[in-house]
Amino acid sequence: MEYLLDTANKQLIKDILNYYPIDGITTNPTIMTKEPGAYLDILSDLDTLLDGRQFHIQLTSITFPDMVEEAKRLNDIIQSELYLKIPVSHEGIKAIYKLSKQGFKVTATAVTNLNQGIMAAKAGASYLAFYVNRTASTGINGNDVINEIISIFKRDGYQTKIIGASYKSIYQINKSILNGCKSVTVPPTLFKELMETTVTKESIEQFTNNFKDRFKQIGPSIYKE
Numbered sequence: 001m002e003y004l005l006d007t008a009n010k011q012l013i014k015d016i017l018n019y020y021p022i023d024g025i026t027t028n029p030t031i032m033t034k035e036p037g038a039y040l041d042i043l044s045d046l047d048t049l050l051d052g053r054q055f056h057i058q059l060t061s062i063t064f065p066d067m068v069e070e071a072k073r074l075n076d077i078i079q080s081e082l083y084l085k086i087p088v089s090h091e092g093i094k095a096i097y098k099l100s101k102q103g104f105k106v107t108a109t110a111v112t113n114l115n116q117g118i119m120a121a122k123a124g125a126s127y128l129a130f131y132v133n134r135t136a137s138t139g140i141n142g143n144d145v146i147n148e149i150i151s152i153f154k155r156d157g158y159q160t161k162i163i164g165a166s167y168k169s170i171y172q173i174n175k176s177i178l179n180g181c182k183s184v185t186v187p188p189t190l191f192k193e194l195m196e197t198t199v200t201k202e203s204i205e206q207f208t209n210n211f212k213d214r215f216k217q218i219g220p221s222i223y224k225e
């Protein structure tokens with residue numbers, strides 16, 4: 001199972017990486033606009049922070065030739081495990097196909113239906129990012145579509161991995177994982193919710209307080225003569 005952070009915020013990434021074995025991050029153009037500084041400086045700082053982890057960077061280009069050019073530029077500057085995140089538009093599918101053939105690792109993104117998913121796999125994408133909540137807002141259960149994509153991939157032998165994306169609730173994330181997603185990208189606020197429950201917090205507090213009441217201290221000092 002892989003957990004990615006759907007953010008470009010340095011401080012939030014640093015805080016979470018300090019505690020959790022996170023596999024990398026995903027960006028998109030909107031996410032990048034939320035950070036201060038020049039675009040290339042933001043990318044470079046994130047690259048250093050990721051230290052070889054997965055870095056799924058969405059291309060900013062719209063046309064196929066621009067996508068190819070941008071992919072090459074990114075490939076020259078990024079040291080982490082780069083995945084070119086390319087939307088499944090007409091131009092995007094063409095770029096996914098050509099760039100995958102040339103050996104670039106690609107994450108097809110903005111996938112919201114079964115056939116886009118199949119086409120991304122046929123084009124050679126390593127991953128596809130399926131937008132669960134954005135699909136839900138059109139009245140279709142995104143997690144059901146993930147289920148369908150996984151069953152077709154199994155039937156036809158596609159190796160493309162699915163990243164569950166665009167989440168607004170813990171329930172959506174859990175459903176994706178249970179439906180067979182081996183990778184999810186989660187905004188930092190939701191990630192914290194995934195890892196903390198009141199019962200866990202209260203249980204730890206209770207154990208500590210009980211121990212302290214009886215032995216008057218906790219931690220390494222107990223072991224001193």
Ligand code: E4P
Nearest residue numbers: 006026027028129134165166
């Ligand atoms: C993932 O690849 C996308 O960056 C992201 O999950 C989109 O999420 P949103 O629907 O919250 O914008």
